[in-house]
Amino acid sequence: xxxxxxxxxxxxxxxxxxxxxxxxxxxxxxxxxxxxxxxxxxxxxxxxxxxxxxxxxxxxxxxxxxxxxxxxxxxxxxxxxxxxxxxxxxxxxxxxxxxxxxxxxxxxxxxxxxxxxxxxxxxxxxxxxxxxxxxxxxxxxxxxxxxxxxxxxxxxxxxxxxxxxxxxxxxxxxxxxxxxxxxxxxxxxxxxx
Ligand SMILES: Cc1cc2nc3c(=O)[nH]c(=O)nc-3n(C[C@H](O)[C@H](O)[C@H](O)COP(=O)(O)O)c2cc1C
Numbered sequence: 001x002x003x004x005x006x007x008x009x010x011x012x013x014x015x016x017x018x019x020x021x022x023x024x025x026x027x028x029x030x031x032x033x034x035x036x037x038x039x040x041x042x043x044x045x046x047x048x049x050x051x052x053x054x055x056x057x058x059x060x061x062x063x064x065x066x067x068x069x070x071x072x073x074x075x076x077x078x079x080x081x082x083x084x085x086x087x088x089x090x091x092x093x094x095x096x097x098x099x100x101x102x103x104x105x106x107x108x109x110x111x112x113x114x115x116x117x118x119x120x121x122x123x124x125x126x127x128x129x130x131x132x133x134x135x136x137x138x139x140x141x142x143x144x145x146x147x148x149x150x151x152x153x154x155x156x157x158x159x160x161x162x163x164x165x166x167x168x169x170x171x172x173x174x175x176x177x178x179x180x181x182x183x184x185x186x187x188x189x190x191x192x193x
Contacts, residue, residue, distance in 0.1 A: 001033035001191060004076035008083030008094025010041040015128040015170035019161055019180050020082040023126065026184035027078075031192045036072065041093040043069070048099040058107030066100050073104075073151055074115050078122050078191065081144050085129035089139045098147045105150040114152045122156040122190065123148035124183070130165035156190070159183050 005024055009016050024035045043065040053061035060066060073079065083094045090098070108114050125144035129136050137160045148155045159180055164170045171177070 001031070001077045002075055003027070003033055003035040003078045003080070004072055005035055005037045005080045005082060006094065006097065007037060007039045008041075008081070008091045008097075010091070010093055011084070011167060012039070014084065014167050015161065015164040016082045016084050016126060018168075018170045019128060019159060019176070020080055020126050022177060022180040023124075023159065023184045023187070024080065026181055027188050027191075030185070030188040033078075033191075038069065038072070040097050043097075045069075045096050045100060047096045048102050054103035054106040055110050058103060058111050058113060060100060060103040062100070066097070069097065070103070073101075077120070078124075078187065079148070079151075079153055080124050080126055081147065082126045083128075083140070085127060085136060085140060088136065090127070090143055095143070098143060101147055101150050104152075108150060108152060117152040119154060120191075121153045122187065123151075123153040124156045124187070125158040126161075127158065128161045128164050128170065130163070132162040136160075136162060156187065157183070 003024055005020050007017050045066055046062050046064055051061060083090045125141060127137055127140050141158055145155050161170060161176050
């Protein structure tokens, strides 16, 4: 099983990354597989320029690190979108990547030509935030669902972690770690069935 972990925080070893590592390493310890972590902040990814090129070909005309990332997305069985909450949404570092998935959206909805559609694949969102409001993650969950729909990966669910701000706070929060471990066991059960 190929696991792709798309890290959207500019902060190395921050809360969202620590949560993702907790989930992913537990899945691998339980059912095996290999994970690739991509730190999107370190990738050269231009924002979508809305040129309409992908509407004709299904391919993005912008040549940067996305060329490799399209292939990694297509090749993954399990994908994690991982990001901090910035102003009630996903960080810009992950959003610019998601916007470039417009080429996949065009291929699916305009050209009616999905690339790899298998019900066994799954996509999950892992998102952290400093505060605890009820609607804190509403925007991010909608974006994540739309992203996974565009790449034809069934949405599995989300791990939403409130009340963590400074680096390291997730790793000191037993309750949130337990939530992460529980999600890992659920995902492991799905993939080993
Ligand atoms: C630019 C910026 C905007 C933020 N906006 C929010 C917000 O709207 N709501 C919130 O609860 N936390 C907000 N935060 C806090 C982060 O979501 C929080 O610190 C998170 O745990 C960081 O995850 P990371 O360590 O993976 O980067 C913001 C932080 C930054 C730097």
